[in-house]
Ligand code: AMP
């Protein structure tokens with residue numbers, strides 16, 4: 104089979120690694136891929152957001168199956184376009200991807216179908232948003248409606264911060280069209296859990312739970328990022344909570360999307376908060392999380408491509424989806440300055456980090472140039488270790504990180520520490 108993978112981060116690296124293991128696979132192309140993915144796939148310089156480019160590449164390369172991993176091409180309808188050309192895909196169609204690309208859509212869905220989430224109000228006018236914020240008890244949460252590369256959310260501790268966030272979204276248009284409409288939400292409290300789930304619209308199978316570390320610095324300080332590290336499973340997510348989530352959140356979400364005529368097929372990401380009143384949805388994503396995928400997929404024992412093809416063909420109930428016991432700890436190595444501005448193009452020395460058994464060095468923002476591995480993004484590497492328990496996985500991940508160097512490398516030292 105010829106496989107096409109859209110995207111070029113750590114998530115696409117881990118997906119490619121496990122897809123490459125399937126004996127049916129003869130060739131993998133990645134658009135655009137990265138330095139690590141090139142070990143398993145031919146990387147072609149077509150952006151993940153160039154939908155015309157992707158469709159014409161697929162049409163001329165006899166692609167049997169495509170995996171659309173990032174949010175932007177899903178929101179732009181890459182799956183609809185590829186399927187229309189006869190290319191089978193893993194990933195939701197545009198109408199279903201709206202569960203992530205419009206937070207207002209997701210909120211209205213949850214309200215209509217009684218799925219627990221934070222209270223909210225929608226604003227399209229700056230003045231009205233400001234007066235509402237002025238009358239609210241802080242903390243409150245300000246969110247851009249559309250996609251904002253994980254940076255569209257501010258948890259405002261006081262009115263000043265709320266005002267700055269509203270002005271930045273609505274007046275300064277920091278997130279372009281994505282921030283023309285905003286939500287102001289009630290601030291929930293409690294441990295956060297990510298659950299990724301395979302679903303074909305009929306069956307939903309949650310993967311091992313995980314815990315992202317979104318803030319930039321140790322002790323959960325600093326600005327939100329795309330994610331600085333992950334552990335899996337999430338120690339707060341008990342079997343009782345998992346049952347409650349299935350009954351009150353996961354199954355109702357799939358049913359709600361079907362009722363709306365937007366059947367969701369792919370990986371649905373549930374960002375949950377375990378509040379004193381029970382689990383509530385913070386956000387949905389229409390794809391694997393990054394770096395959650397780098398911690399969760401190495402624990403999967405079943406064949407990833409077989410599961411993805413079963414999702415596409417709506418026969419998920421017929422395939423095994425098994426995860427091993429044990430734990431993952433994934434530490435992100437970032438460029439100095441991330442999530443703000445940063446420089447790229449520095450040589451990366453991986454040392455012997457990749458040779459430690461149980462450790463994977465997934466490439467997030469790297470490129471190969473003239474045989475040299477260089478930094479090319481804010482999040483550069485996602486170093487994951489799998490072991491029988493979390494403390495061992497943690498020790499192995501940090502041992503590996505200690506062997507890696509590049510100019511300005513920065514990472515959190517408290518991933519998985521309690
Ligand atoms: P999101 O991009 O929606 O995942 O939001 C980023 C982060 O902001 C989440 O992981 C939470 O830590 C925080 N957050 C978002 N919404 C809320 C909320 N309603 N209450 C408390 N924290 C929130």
Ligand code: GLY
Nearest residue numbers: 329330392393394
């Ligand atoms: N790590 C959070 C996300 O992928 O959205």
